[in-house]
Structure formats: structure tokens, C-alpha cells
Amino acid sequence: MCKSRFLKFAVLLLMLVILTVTVLAGCKPAETNQPPATSTPAPTAAGSTEKPDETGGQTQEPIKVHYIFPGDPKRDDQMVIDAVNEKLKEDGVPIVFSREPLSWDIYFDKLNQKLMSGEEFDMFHIMQDLKPYNVYYAQGALQDVTDYVEKYGPVIKEKIPQDMLTGSSINGRLFVIPTYWVEVAADNYMPYRTDVFKKYNLELPQTPEQILDAFRTVRADWDGVNKPILNFSVATYDPNANHMFKIHRTYDRYPFVVKDSFFQVFQDGHVESWFESPEFKLDADFMNAAYKEGIIQPDILTTSGDVAKNLGIHGDSLMWTCGDLADVINNNPDADLDTVQTYLLAPDKPILRFWGVKNANGVSVTSKHPEGPVMFINWLWSSQENYDLYMYGIEGVHWRKELGNEERGLEWIKDPETNDTTYLSGGDSWIGNIDMVRYSSGAWNYYNKGLFTRNPDAVNSVAGSFFFDTSEVATEYANVQAEAAIVMTPIAMGVEPYDEYFDEAIARLKAAGLDKLVEEYQRQLTEFLEQQK
Template identity: 25%
Template sequence: MKTIHRILLLFSFVAWVAVASACKGAPEHGESTGADAPQPYVTLSMIMPGDESARMREFVDNELNARLKQELNIKLELTYIPWADYQSKVELALSTGENYDLFWYGTSFVSDYKTKGYIRPLDTLLQTYGPDLTTNIPADNFKQYEMDGSLWAIPSQAFTSAGKFTSVMVRQDLLESVGMKEIRTIADLEAFYTKMHARDPSYYGYLENDRGQDVLWRELSDQPLTFLDENQMFAVNENTGELVDYLESDLYKKVAQVRKRWVDIGVIDKRLAGNKAANIDQEDAGRLLFRVGAVSRAMENLQTVQNADPEAILREYYLAPDKPKYIVAPSNEAYMIPTKALHPERAMQFMNWILQSKEHYNFIIYGLEGKDYRIENDKIQLLTNDQFMYEWMWRNKNYFMPTTNVDDSVVEDMLHNDDNARISKIFGFHFNQEPVKKEYAKVLAVYNEKFLPINLGIVGYDQAFPGSMEALKKAGYDKVWAELKRQYADFRAAQTSRADWGGSK
């Protein structure tokens, strides 16, 4: 009887709590749960890549911070780092424990930074302070940053993503000026460069050394492959699900031979090869004929290119366009909160604030309506040439509007990019380097010294590959490869097990 009495008392208490909670009311949409009490005024330190425009500095110091103080009681301290220095300086800041609260980087860095202890898990922060993030970003986007049962980054972009970094972006206006309409083959790219160079040698072709090999795969390979790692040593065969030792494959030799030919004919300029800052400067000056695409780069880069050449038009193409495209990551954009962050809760509140409404979204990306932009026929008419927060970092299907200077055909390309796309076999896979971190570090050092010149076409494959591969093996390549295969096999087995139990992916 005493036991029954205690149970009845417990039920009565639970019912009372439920009634009390109902009377208080659930948080309204857009309110930050767990933050009803007044919060102290703090400075939120954030790192971003690129060069800060004059208007962006003025906007942050005035309109943005005035609003953030009123609505979140924070001041945003935004530090821009030039693209060419971003990786090294972010690594330095994280490794030395500088007190930054928020920073951006690409998908491939999340696992590495998690392993190194640079970033903190975000599950509780997201649940408490991120209701609008989870409302406007699909659940699958978050899954790509889940490791060891925790979430490690916020996938800020929620848009089309199949085939990202496997397309090529070209100056469409210049392409048409030499009597061409589209790009479908490697030969088309070479013809475009040759015709433009004959007419005006100040223009040049360019395909980044840090990306772009898989752009060529679409034509050169009879099997659909996807890179497994940022450093482009390993891949997966999308047909079979098997891992591929790319560097020792015949495909790598074919790609290297194309790159060498491009150096010989001038498509890749030896003086600029490997110098990312110089290449970006040339692109900003409107002298670039083509580069690696990114699904929506033709829209993203248009404003900058048109600052140099108002007549510029950009368009993205896939070589061998009839071949399938694969979704490796639904978002390549990752916002992370460092382990040493002083204000992690406020960092999450700030990210949530951006997606709280379309008005907030437009405000931080385009500035002040009527001064920096206006809306015309469901498009953004830019009133300033200065960049604000990068639109591509936060592009969201629920809020997206193209700018008026972007051709409708480019918008259609973007919106339909994922039509009939397939999920990659490596979706959700993260290589944990910890078991082979010493070997992996040595392998990367050798790769950067020996293989990047081959990738760029500065040295020939036949001349450089044998000695380079031997050096890579001595550094521990085979051990890294074996560990990668072991982890991938476990990943595939877990996928099969989930599928057997009715799970997804």
C-alpha cells in the first residue's frame, strides 16, 4: 500500500509540473529556448575567410551590431583572413587556444579538427539555442557531421549539392565571343583557351591544383569515382562501393598527362601554378577563362567578376554531362565552435538568428534594404558592389532569391542540379586519422612535395612518379591505406546492418 501511495503521489507531481509548464507556455517560434533570462552583453569573436569590404566593415560596426545588441545583447567582432592564409592561420588560432567563438570551414576539416580536439560537440547547444536552424536545415545535412554519437558542426547551407567540385565554371561571354556555345569535353576547354589566347593573350585558363582532378574523371574514367579525402589520394567506385588507390591507378596517369599538356600549351601558367592568391587575384581582375565549379559558383562569383568586367557572364558545365552525379555531402559549409570558445551559447544563438526569418537572412547577407539592396520581382537588386556575409555559406532553399544580374538559365541549372542525383557510397564516412596520425602526417608531407608538381603538370608523370611513389611508401602510405580500408569496411558493414533493420542510408 505504501508503494502504491508513493506512485500516486509521483503521478500527481508529474501532472502538476505538466500543468505548470503548459501555463507558462512553450517558446514562440524564433525564441531561443533556455535563454529567457536576461543575458550579459558580450563580444562574440568570429573568423571568416576573404578580404573584408569597406561597406561590410561599416555595416558590422553600425547597423548589424546595433541590431545584435538590441536582439541578442551581443557585439560581433569579425576577423577576416585572406583566403591564401586562411587554413594556416585558423590552424594556428585553434592549436594555440585563442578565444574565438565561431569559425567557418569546409566539410573535410571537421573530422580532423574533432580528432585534434579543436572543436566542441554541439548537440546540447543546438537543441537549446537552435530551433530555427533545425527548422530550416534538413536532418540529413546534420548527419554528415555526426561522429562518435555527437554533432561537431552546423551545416549552414541547405541547397542543391550533387556533383560539387566536379563541374567547370567558364566565362560564358568569352566562350560565345569565339564562336562556341558550351563545354562538354576536355577538347572543348582546350579549344576555348586556344581561341581566346590567339585573340588576347592576357586571358588564361586555370584549373586549381587543390581541386579539379575529378572534373576530368567524368570524361577520362569508365567508372564513376568520388574522392574520399581532401588530399586526393583515395577514391571510391560508386558502382561497386570498393575503395580505389587513386595514385597507383591508370586514371591518375591519364589526369597527370592532361595537366602536363595544359602546362605545355599554356592553359596552366607555370608562373601562377600553386599560387592560390595570385590565381584569385587574376580571377577578380576578370582575366580567368575557367576554373572548378561548385554547383552555384557561377552565381556566387558573378558580382566580383562584373566589378572588373560588367559584361561578364559565368556558366557551369559538367564534362560527359550524361553521366550521373553523386551527393557526397548535402552541405560543404561547416560552422564550428572551438573548444576554447568563451561564449559557445551565444555563438549558437547568433547562427540561429540568421535563419530566424527571411528578413534576418537578407539583412546579414545583403545589408540594409533600400540602401544596399532592394527586392524586384522576387530577385535581389544589389545597390552596392561590396560583398557582405557570403551568400553561399548560408544559401537556404526556404529563403533563396537570385540576384537580378544572374541569368535565369544559371538559376535553373542550380535549382535542377540534383535531379536524378544519387547518394554517394561515402555519404557520412569520416576517416579517423588518429591510429595512423604519425604516418599520415609523413605521407602528406611527401605528397605535397612530390605529387603536387605532378598534379599541376609542372613535371611529367613518367619522370617523377616512380621516385615519388617510392618516397610515399617509405613514409607509411601502405599503413595509412590499410587503416582506411579497415575503417571503411566497418562503415559499410554498419550501413548494411542498419538497412537490414529498416534504417536509412
């Protein structure tokens, strides 16, 4: 009797175990070798995403995408972002977007603090001419977005040329989404004030010394507001940040570019130490002459974007740093859209594109949904309507299509109370695309023509799409950066004369590992160029 009852109980228990295991097995997800799965729907051909199944599937929980970029908050930022989120919802894209502008003066420090602390955010803006993405990669701050762009970014792949995608990749993997909003070869051209040149009967300077002579002539007999200066916005040893390459064209060994601040790269693939080159001395001597004569700010080592902007508003300009249209008109009411023009120094020499990628956006290593930024950018570039809303605000409230140029023209609508048009932070250079940029009626004509049209005469630098992997020389790279900021910035900006300070400065850089960096850069570039054949 007892044995029979025991057998019945054992059978019952065995059936219960089998049933439990079966249920649990049915709940276990299938293992794959694909990227970590998310609940995000697949993209549609239009570049948005499919709406959740309405016949029984669960509602998709929206992904939060938080974007950090340099700039100052503006009055209608939230109004426009609310409208963007409504449009995302209408298009079936499961994203709730937010953004956080950080003042230019604190952007890099604040961003670094967020990354170091592990603060959760999703996307941040990268400026190659100020802090290239290889620095963030070396810090481990970027996520690999290759598979996410493949899955969620068909429009991104359509809008970005392959050479730019190559220039955004490391070992064949994509780590940033380039912002193809501008023809980077336009940086070769020198802006100048036609009205001032005409007034003072000046010919276009053809050498750096003639540029200084033009400033000397104008400043000696200036009858306007504060005398024109070279209004640089950052004190740095990196020549790209202040567009020194405009005068590099006049040097005997051009064409070359300076990459990653330290490396002078010639078109045959040869690499030299930039600081030890004769061209660096030419730059330093030019800046020292300008500094001693007051042609650049006397407090140049502490300048900033805000300082430069203030000088632009309350000062005047001649060439190189010509200021915004509104600032020039503020001091010169007769100025019009053609008052500033451009020309090429050494026009017979090649027009180089210095960067394969100039600006870009990276997905933060702290993002829990790295597919989110990819989906947002794909949506943004999928229609002019989406692009206009995010970039320019609400049509009829913040802007209108320019009469006679409705396809690409833009006219800002002024606030009747403040007469202001600066409603929004950010802009095309942060996350835009050259095919969709609208030309503001308040911008210089040369600006629109040069920046938003591909230059058929330009050629790419051999290092334009090359990425320098600093992982094997990370210590030396960090040490040289730190030393250069201290000892080379004052020389590069003209405050300390080259002949007096250079020997000690270069000795410190060599002790920090400069020679090893140059050797490693040459090795990697040679290997890269061999792979391109």
C-alpha cells in the first residue's frame, strides 16, 4: 500500500519537473552570434522603422537618445525638440530625443567629466580640427557602430561617401558617423573684405609677409571702430585649429597637411615631425610678428570662442577672420552679401582636402542603446521635412523658404519684440548633410557657394582617411600632448619667439616620446597606403 502510494507520488513529481523544464526552455532566447539584441524594430526603406505589430504584439518602449554638443541654450530649443519628438512618433520611430548644449569654453572638459564618471548619455559631437576622434577612441569612449549602421542606417550609407566612411573606421570597423555637411577644401580659400581693400587701394596679398603689410597699412590709418586684427578663437599648437594651412600653400614644400597636431604628411606618404619642420618655424615667426605689432589679441593665450565672438561684434575685420555678416554690417551698414570674397594663395598649387572627416558624431560608451543615435540620424537625413524641422525649427514660426530659392534657400523670421533670429542652438555643422543644408539669406555668398558645393578641382590628402591608432604609443601620445600644450602653444601663437624658446621646448617633447610617435605614425601610414593600392 505504502509502496504504491510512493510510486504514484514519484510519477507525479517527475511529470511536474518535466513540465517545468519544458516551460523554462520555451522562455530561453535563441543564442546567436549577432550583436546584442534590442527590441528596436527593423528600419523601413524610407529610413524610419516599422510600427509595432497591432494585432497582438507588445507596444515598443521608446528608446531615449540624449545628444551632447558645443553651444549655448537658446529660447526655443525645447519647443523644436518637442516637435521633433512628435514627428518621430508620427513616423513610427521609437525614439524620444533630447539634447544638451554645453558652452564652448567648457565643452571638452565637461564632456570628459561625463565620460570619466560613466554618466549615461548616447551621442556626442566631435570636431576633428580641435579634438579628433582617435583621441576618444584611445580613451575607450566610443562604441563600434558598424553593425547598427548596417541594420538601422540605410540612409546614412546613401548620404555619406565611401571615402568618408573609410576615414571614420578603425581596422574596418565604423566608430563615428561623419557629418558630411561641407566641402572641406573650401578651407584653402582666404576670405577678405572687398570694401576695405578697395578703400585702402590694396592688392591681394600673395605671401604671409604681404598679409602683415596689408594689416599694417589699414591699421595705421583706420578711422572706424576697433582696428582689424587676426581674430583667432583658440590658443593652440595645432595649426589646423586657426587655419594656418591657408598660408601653408605659399611654402616651398607644399602640398602637405599636418595631421593629429604633430605629423607633417606629404602627398608621397612621407612623414616628418611638424614641430621640427622649417614650415613650423615660418608659422611661428609670422605669428610672432603679428603678436608684437598687435595684429592678434594681446591676451591670445587666454582667448576663447566667446572672446573672439565679442571682438567680432565690437571690432572690425580685414581678412582671414572676417566675422559673421551681422557683425560686419553692425559696424559697416553699407556691407552686403558680396562684401567678403575669397581667393587662393599660390593658386597654381593643388587644393587639398585636409580631412576625410572634419566633424562627426560618436556613440558614447555609456549608452545603453547604441542603435538609438544611428536610428535618429537615419531618420533626420531621410527627408527634407525632418531635416528642416530639427535644424531650422518650425516653418512659418522660425524660418521660411527664401523667395526665388525655395528648394534650398532660408530666411529667418525675426522676433518682433527682440528683432532676434537666434532661436535654436546647434546647426548643420553638428549633424547636417550637404545635400540638405539650406542657405541662409543672412550668410556671405562665398560661404554658401564654397561650402555647400563639392569642389571638382580638389584632391584628397593621402592621410585624409587615415586613422592613427595610438594604442601602442598611448603613453607617449599623452605625454607629448601635455608637454606641447605647455611649451609649444606660446611659440605657435607668437607670444614666445621661436629662436629663444624652441630648443628647450623640442627637447622636452623628445624626452616625452615625440620621435617614437613620428616613427609609429610613418609605419602605420605606409601600411595603410599599401592596403589602398
